[in-house]
Amino acid sequence: MRKYFGTDGVRGRVGEFPMTPDFAMKLGWAAGQVLGAEGVKEVLIGKDTRASGYMLESALEAGFSAAGVNIALVGPLPTPGVAYLTSTFRADAGVVISASHNPFYDNGIKIFAQGGLKLSDSQEQEIEGWLQVAIESGMTCVESDKLGKARRIDDAAGRYTEYCKATLPSTLSLNGLKIVVDSANGAAYKVAPAVYRELGAELISIHDTPNGVNINAGCGATSMQSLRAAVLEHQADVGIALDGDADRLMMVDNTGAVVDGDELLYLLAKDAQSTGYTGGVVGTQMSNLGLEHALHALGVPFQRANVGDRYVMEQLKATGWRLGGEGSGHLLSLDHTATGDAVIASLRVLTCLLQQQMNLFDAKQGMQKLPQTLINVRFKPYGEASPLESPAVKQVVAEVESRLGGNGRVLLRKSGTEPLIRVMVEATNAQAADAAATDIADVIRASVG
Known part of the structure; x- marks a missing residue:
């Protein structure tokens, strides 16, 4: 079982284990040991706009260099942009320094293979084995003439911008559309506005002035109020919200209503079916039951994976299907990109609307979501038994499931990105959910003190 890697790399509060410069250097060294043995000669490192990214970038650079691996630095860039440029610049692996949708005081490190593919569980376990060596016995260092060298790539954002723009069919443009984009003061603060503006949209850009500590602060895909207000104020056709590293997409229709990842996935699936797609859709255990019902009505197969885009991707590979995603906004459309990419996903949605000559409000009407309540309960992630194993928690879950009968769902899980237990209940009405x-969350809080 992995000790440090969650569903999306290693994360934590900056300055506390494991998000310290010492740990980051040892992680770079350990990854260099594993990837170097597999033939990796160069890794490409990108980051979001957190102030702590500078510290962790330098530490990782030192660790990789000590292991004899070269480094290419691209600066602030969306996670999918790093994945794309890893292939473009023929690097052998990529690293992103980001805590995605988390507050600025958190950060994370995720490592992936060329093409944006997540590392396998066995690779992550092997890296953790070398990490333990570094922690317990210290790092070694290759000979001076074999140290990894670092270079900086200055035109990374421009290259990625052009890549995104090319995913809109050449027969279409965004001329005549008024769009509000919220970049979450994050990694896409330059790229996203440039993409929509250069494709012809009348653009209103908000939350695009990062200062190192305002990433995701009351903005972006996890805080939609300001985007909703801006769409209504400017009478825009659509609002687009990204998260801190721009792999998560949420949208707002012209009425100011939020359109989440489940609804966007439904739109993409319906459009794909109309153009000949015969495969199915992969969601997660958190996907709204309304999505499953709507896809069933279309005759589109649906399967649930574990929560996390890496597990959605694994199931897509196993089935040979091309569409998948999460309600939180991670969307995978493998005919257009190999990773979850919020900017490209938004362009796919806009393509559907333009080709169907519909607005977002009308296009989403084929799916009716069931009320779903999500409560997060914080716990200590290290050295503490899981609250999910508590007899009291198991008892209250059984009681709730009996109360709901066959008209709802209960899902409890540990977050892969934060020290949280996520309590999700789905029911036929909001009050019951x-x-x-609340009943389950109260018992979990009592069990963790």
Whole structure:
């Protein structure tokens, strides 16, 4: 079982284990040992706009260099942009320094293979084995003439911008569309506005002035109020919200209503079916039951994977299907990109709307979501038994499931990105979902003190 890697790399509060410069250097060295043995000669490192990214970037650079691996630095860039440029610049692996949608005081490190593919569980376990060596016995260092060298790539953002623009069919443009984009003061603060503006949209850009500590602060895909207000104020056709590293997409229709990842996935699946797609869709255990019902009505197969885009990707590979995603906004459309990419996903949605000559409000009407309540309960991630194993927690879950009968769902899981237990309850009405989720969350809080 992996000790440090969650569903999306290693994350934590900056300055506390494991998000310290010492750990980051040892992680770079350990990854260099594993990847170097597999023939990796160069890694490409990108980051979001957190102030702590500078510290962790330098530490990782030192660790990789000590292991004899070269480094290419691209600066602030969306996670999918790093994945794309890893292939473009023929680097052998990529690293992103980001805590995605988390607050600025958190950060994370995720490592992937060429093409944006996540490392396998066995690779992550092997890296953790070398990490333990570094922690317990210290790092070694290759001979001076074999140290990894670092270079900086200055035109990374421009290259990625052009890549995104090319995914809009050449027969279409965004002329006549008024779009509000919220970049979350994050990694896409330059790229995203440039893409929509250069494709012809009348653009209003908000939350595009990062200062190192305002990433995701009351903005972006996890805080939609300001985007909703801006769409209504400017009478825009659509609002686009990204998260801190721009792999997560949420949208707002012209009425100011939020359109989440489940609804966007439905739109993409319906459009794909109309153009000949015969495969299915992969969601997760958190996907709204309304998505499953709507796809069933279309005759589109649907499967649930574990929560996390890496597990969605694994199931897509196993089935040979091309569409998948999460309600939180991670969307995978493998005919257009090999990774979850919020900017490209938004262009796919806009393509659907333009070709169907529909607005987002009308296009989403084929899916009716069931009320879903999500409550997060914080716990200590290290050295503490899982609250999910508590007899009291198991008992209250059984009681709630009995109360809901066959008209709802309960899902408890540890977050892969934060020290949280996520309590999700789905029911036929909001009051029942709220009450059931509150009952379970209260018992979990009592079990963790």
